Amino acid sequence: MLEGEKMQNYYQKEIETMPVEEMKKLQSEKLVKQVKHVYENVPYYRDLMDNKGVTPDDIKGIDDLYKLPFLTKADLRDAYPYGLLAKPLSDCVRIQSTSGTTGRRVVAFYTQNDIELWEDCCARAIVAAGGTKDDVCQVAYGYGLFTGGPGLNGGSHKVGCLTLPMSSGNTERQIQFMMDLNASIICCTPSYAAYIGETLQEKGYKPEDIPLKAGIFGAEPWTEEMRRGIENTLGIKAYDIYGLTETSGPGVSFECSEQTGMHINEDHFLAEIIDPDTGKVLPEGSKGELVFTSLDKEAFPLLRYRTRDICVLSRKKCSCGRTLIKMAKPMGRSDDMMIIRGVNVFPSQIETVLLNEGYQPNYQIIVDRKGNTDTFDVNVEMTAEQFTDTVSGVTAKEKALANAMKTMLGINPAVHLVAPKSIVRSEGKAVRVIDKRKLHD
Amino acid sequence: MALKQLNIFVENKKGALVEITETLASNEINIRALSIADTEEFGILRLIVNDTELASKVLSEKNYLIKTTEVVGVKIGDAPGKLSTALAVLDKEDINVEYLYAFMARTEKHAYVVLRVADNSQAEKALEDAGYHMITDPDIDKL
Numbered sequence: 001m002l003e004g005e006k007m008q009n010y011y012q013k014e015i016e017t018m019p020v021e022e023m024k025k026l027q028s029e030k031l032v033k034q035v036k037h038v039y040e041n042v043p044y045y046r047d048l049m050d051n052k053g054v055t056p057d058d059i060k061g062i063d064d065l066y067k068l069p070f071l072t073k074a075d076l077r078d079a080y081p082y083g084l085l086a087k088p089l090s091d092c093v094r095i096q097s098t099s100g101t102t103g104r105r106v107v108a109f110y111t112q113n114d115i116e117l118w119e120d121c122c123a124r125a126i127v128a129a130g131g132t133k134d135d136v137c138q139v140a141y142g143y144g145l146f147t148g149g150p151g152l153n154g155g156s157h158k159v160g161c162l163t164l165p166m167s168s169g170n171t172e173r174q175i176q177f178m179m180d181l182n183a184s185i186i187c188c189t190p191s192y193a194a195y196i197g198e199t200l201q202e203k204g205y206k207p208e209d210i211p212l213k214a215g216i217f218g219a220e221p222w223t224e225e226m227r228r229g230i231e232n233t234l235g236i237k238a239y240d241i242y243g244l245t246e247t248s249g250p251g252v253s254f255e256c257s258e259q260t261g262m263h264i265n266e267d268h269f270l271a272e273i274i275d276p277d278t279g280k281v282l283p284e285g286s287k288g289e290l291v292f293t294s295l296d297k298e299a300f301p302l303l304r305y306r307t308r309d310i311c312v313l314s315r316k317k318c319s320c321g322r323t324l325i326k327m328a329k330p331m332g333r334s335d336d337m338m339i340i341r342g343v344n345v346f347p348s349q350i351e352t353v354l355l356n357e358g359y360q361p362n363y364q365i366i367v368d369r370k371g372n373t374d375t376f377d378v379n380v381e382m383t384a385e386q387f388t389d390t391v392s393g394v395t396a397k398e399k400a401l402a403n404a405m406k407t408m409l410g411i412n413p414a415v416h417l418v419a420p421k422s423i424v425r426s427e428g429k430a431v432r433v434i435d436k437r438k439l440h441d
Numbered sequence: 442m443a444l445k446q447l448n449i450f451v452e453n454k455k456g457a458l459v460e461i462t463e464t465l466a467s468n469e470i471n472i473r474a475l476s477i478a479d480t481e482e483f484g485i486l487r488l489i490v491n492d493t494e495l496a497s498k499v500l501s502e503k504n505y506l507i508k509t510t511e512v513v514g515v516k517i518g519d520a521p522g523k524l525s526t527a528l529a530v531l532d533k534e535d536i537n538v539e540y541l542y543a544f545m546a547r548t549e550k551h552a553y554v555v556l557r558v559a560d561n562s563q564a565e566k567a568l569e570d571a572g573y574h575m576i577t578d579p580d581i582d583k584l
């Protein structure tokens with residue numbers, strides 16, 4: 001059921017509608033404190049500052065931000081695991097970790113206060129999507145190291161929704177709980193939302209039969225076309241949410257009813273757009289790389305962290321009444337996305353299909369070029385549940401997987417089921433993508 | 442009543458076959474019957490052994506993907522035409538045989554056939570009604 005927009009609600013009205021000048025003052029105060037905290041407690045970043053000849057005294061407010069050195073994913077790798085930690089481990093209560101497809105995992109640490117603020121951010125997103133304490137919120141993001149499940153779960157609690165901690169996968173069970181318990185809000189990846197929508201459609205459910213009214217979707221790039229598709233099949237309004245483990249998780253920014261970009265929780269995360277080649281700060285409205293500075297994080301406070309996400313910031317007045325700066329949907333992370341036969345493919349989409357179909361996410365994507373055509377092969381490790389004693393049984397499983405991937409991606413891969421533990425793992429993590437096309441270019 | 446069959450998912454068949462048979466031999470497991478179905482990419486090795494549980498355990502420890510399924514084992518006389526007569530019995534009952542393979546006993550002059558069908562008890566009943574003897578797991582050691 002699609003409900004019309006009612007009066008605007010905020011989770012933390014004072015912050016979310018704070019006049020811009022006041023917000024900048026708040027950010028400046030927090031930044032000065034945060035730089036001192038980091039300089040005193042993180043030798044890795046102190047060295048970067050010392051090398052650049054910057055001291056905490058040089059940072060008097062957000063106008064001095066440009067003086068600080070950048071942090072990149074490479075720094076996170078070098079400093080793994082404790083090098084960027086700013087609090088004693090005894091003050092930390094949680095870690096979360098990335099599911100990135102390249103390189104070493106990122107491990108982020110949280111104090112109890114870090115978790116509170118992160119959950120507040122997610123609560124703001126849920127309220128902006130129309131959530132109240134009367135809602136039933138189905139969290140179908142993965143729970144565990146991935147930030148999606150824990151973040152939205154915490155936000156849902158803060159709003160006071162009845163929370164269904166479903167985690168991802170097991171679509172039959174998702175649908176059963178959704179229908180039986182009248183879930184009104186769903187939080188998951190957009191590709192999983194699309195998949196649930198298709199499954200409901202196959203079962204003969206019409207949008208008006210589905211109790212959902214809103215969805216909060218993130219953790220992977222998605223198109224406007226995909227948004228309309230999800231909205232139509234589920235009969236909901238679909239809201240984008242953005243975040244990254246390095247800064248906290250989902251809730252760094254979130255969409256409001258206007259659906260024209262995501263409000264950044266800039267009381268916690270100070271955003272800049274830079275020229276990715278020169279590192280120079282670009283004026284508002286320019287397209288460039290998004291950089292975040294955590295203003296409140298205690299345990300893992302990254303200053304000027306380069307996200308590699310390309311997008312645009314805007315302070316244009318928003319009809320929802322929030323004054324928080326808005327970011328356009330990022331055009332994808334260069335290190336994860338592949339373009340195969342002209343279509344954007346993300347490893348997370350493959351992973352979603354595998355979980356939906358009852359496989360473990362043990363796979364490898366091999367892209368190559370024959371003549372002018374891209375070849376697209378996906379090797380998937382066979383599981384005991386899927387293995388059968390006949391060749392036709394195994395090839396039927398391969399075909400079913402390829403079809404499910406085609407539905408998700410729009411292009412057809414060749415799926416090969418391979419022996420368990422046969423996909424090469426380095427540092428305990430499988431190499432997810434082998435793109436041989438670069439060899440020919 | 443059926444017979445237990447070990448199914449092993451194998452890639453890189455050459456190396457795997459050597460390792461599998463050596464592993465079974467070093468654990469004193471006898472292979473009584475064997476068949477391989479393969480494509481260019483993978484193969485399914487099917488085994489009838491005297492100790493299915495032990496075989497499954499030692500091969501799983503070597504990271505092989507094992508599944509135990511039940512098949513029909515039927516005793517066929519060692520005379521020409523016996524197999525086709527047995528198959529005709531199944532055909533008459535509209536029972537489709539997905540695959541089959543045969544083996545000989547060491548002790549007596551009999552051939553045995555392993556049959557994969559959709560419904561084991563239906564096939565067993567049809568064959569028994571036609572006078573055939575089924576073999577089950579305890580028989581394997583004695584053959």
Ligand SMILES: [Zn+2]
Pocket residue numbers: 256257258263318319320321322
């Ligand atoms: Zn707004």
